[in-house]
Amino acid sequence: MEITIIERLEKVVDYRKGNAIRHKLTDILVIALLTFICNGNGYSAMHILGKNHESELRKFLELPNGIPSQDTFEEIFKYLNPKALSETLRELISDSGGNTLNFDRLLTSIDGKTLCGSKVAGGKAIHVVSAYASELRLVLGELATEAKSNEITAIPKLLDMICQKGMVITIDAMGTQTDIAEAIIEKEADYVLSVKGNQPTLHTDITLLAEYELLNADKEELRENGQYERTIEKGHGRIETRECYISPQTNWLTAPHDWKGLAGFGVIVSKREVLGHPPTFSNEYFIYSLKDTTASELLHIKRSHWAIENNLHWVLDVVFREDDSRARLGSAPENLNILRKEAAHLLREHDSSGSITGKRYRCSLNLSYALDVLSVK
Secondary structure, three states, rough: OOHHHHHHHHHOOOOOOOOOOOOOOOHHHHHHHHHHHHOOOHHHHHHHHHOOOOHOOOOOOOOOOOOHHHHHHHHHHHHHHHHHHHHHHOOEOOOOOOOOOOOOOOOOEEEEEEEHHHHHOOOOOOOOEEEEEOOOOOOEEEEEEEEEEHHHHHHHHHHHHOOOOEEEEEEEEEOOOOHHHHHHOOOOOOOEEEEEOOOOOOOHHHHHHHHOHHHHOHHHHHHHHEEEEEEEEEEOEEEEEEEEEEEHHHHHHOOHHHHHHHHHOEEEEEEEEEEOOOOEEEEEEEEEOOOOOHHHHHHHHHHHHHHHHHHHHHHHHHOOOOOOOOOOOOHHHHHHHHHHHHHHHHHHHHHOOOOOOHHHEEEEHHHHHHHOOOOOO
């Protein structure tokens, strides 16, 4: 039987104790989530939506003391435990209800995003590291840090929360650390990790081997061995060509045994042509643990990793205007980030046509449509 979003939110542990509690936590969470679905972006919008639709909301919410005030919403999200909210919403249950996800070759990107509006005087903005199943367009988990540099310490904790046997974990260069690679392999998962200057020896090795060996090899011979693939994309006045070269010769590297499970390395050479401008080139280097893989598969995996920027972070910034949020106190920035992601997921998965932006606007005009997105009958 399918678990509804309200049933999930009822499982969030309420930190409040005693007889002075005037509003149910579930009511507050549902109204907040519905506000994000309905094109609203803050505490004031939550209160206004509740007041405008109180009679309809009472059909499925208790609201024992009416609609919470703007200050109440702020106070709740300031102290609510983000871990409790995240774990409840990120239960790995498929839309068909009750069946766990198939983790075999599940492409999972890990990347961070700074909540720019969360910075307080004398402090730092909160940085949230998310795990995103790119092909399912589903957030599997998130963890907040106080600075981008702390991604290195946050990633192992996030892996411990979400990593499952069979997953393929992709991470940008900041997360390319020997202990992170080891943590992934110990979970019986695989990795594809970008390599840049923060690993100088590894980066130098791969750069030189790519330049003097891979890029000068016969492409047809490499293709026959599954070590070369090229894709060409045309559209919007530009042409993007990507060539992926891989090598399983890990013994060419200086210290291959430092990287647990290492199966090979590679490079993606990208060429971007825009009408009226000279072409631009870039090389992206990486290591991987997948056995018997091909350049075609790895090119697909790397493309899937880039989706976390386009399908998650861009949506939060541009559609939900997350960087304009002035929620700064306590755990509020992280809690609202979690709810925005859930709202984006519900809107994207709704079977009506249109973009997330268009669906949010339609929800703001038609509460019945918004409740259908929320799966409230």
